[in-house]
Amino acid sequence: MNAIENFYIESKIIVITGGAGLLGRKHAEAVIEGKGIPVLIDISESAINNAKDKMADIYGRNSRIEGYTADITKRTEIEQIADDLLKKYGHIDVLINNAANNPKVEGSAVNMKAIQFENFPLQMWMDDMAVGLTGAFICAQVFGKIMAEQRSGVILNISSDLGIIAPDQRIYQKEGLADDEQTVKPVTYSVIKHGLIGLTKYLATYYAEKGVRANTLCPAGVFNGQNEEFLSKLTNLIPMGRMADAEEYKSTILYLISDAGSYMTGSTVVVDGGRTCW
Ligand SMILES: NC(=O)c1ccc[n+]([C@@H]2O[C@H](COP(=O)([O-])OP(=O)(O)OC[C@H]3O[C@@H](n4cnc5c(N)ncnc54)[C@H](O)[C@@H]3O)[C@@H](O)[C@H]2O)c1
Known part of the structure; x- marks a missing residue:
């Protein structure tokens, strides 16, 4: 097999949680471009339909794209999807744990004083954890077991540069607001994104001998x-001086979920324009 062919994931079944979101859709495009079959799991049915339509416009109406409306915090819903996929295809090859409750604090017009650390509501902590960490755990349990039985598979957890460094709260502050009125990046984001790196290392070592990489x-x-x-x-905090274009993760995704990355497990791949160097 030559080096480029290793990137192809022909007919592989690639489950993407939060698959109808901004980056989830790009992961799905990478899968289609690699000749695999993306399976979008998202809590929003309309977002799934929209994402499927957009991808059909780009790649043609005959493209194979699966979509399931489900809540990843509900184990039975995930088990149902796994059963369905196994009946249809007989194998599940990759899980991308990508879903998150993403409060968009940057540039928000809403006063998000309530999410300052001192006021952060316990219910919001539990809701964020339920999606970002418990959901990833449930999906890894359900799909990981199938991959271990197949003796092959890949789990890819989507963390963040904020899984490596703390948020610089100064960039979320707005001029003219008192300290206790300022918006912050929520504590849950840091905890979940750091936690996913721990989950990855656990899964990588736990499953290493079963042919499942994480x-x-x-x-x-x-x-x-x-x-x-x-x-x-x-x-100003990014050496390359710009944010990422959503397209710029597609090749890294293909590397990580295909045989191109066959000797990589337990690793943290940072693609951040150099931000975490500073
Ligand atoms: N966009 C960025 O700038 C950025 C940067 C670093 C990391 N990330 C990470 O990448 C991932 C994707 O980010 P995004 O910007 O595409 O976010 P997004 O908000 O556009 O997408 C998240 C998707 O998850 C879905 N979702 C939420 N709760 C769910 C649940 N219980 N069950 C199933 N689906 C659920 C949402 O409906 C949404 O479609 C996240 O983990 C995010 O933290 C994003």
């Missing part, structure tokens, strides 16, 4: 129309 990808902020003030503060 790695973490840490993307950094993706440009998505954020306001100028926020952009300038953030890009």
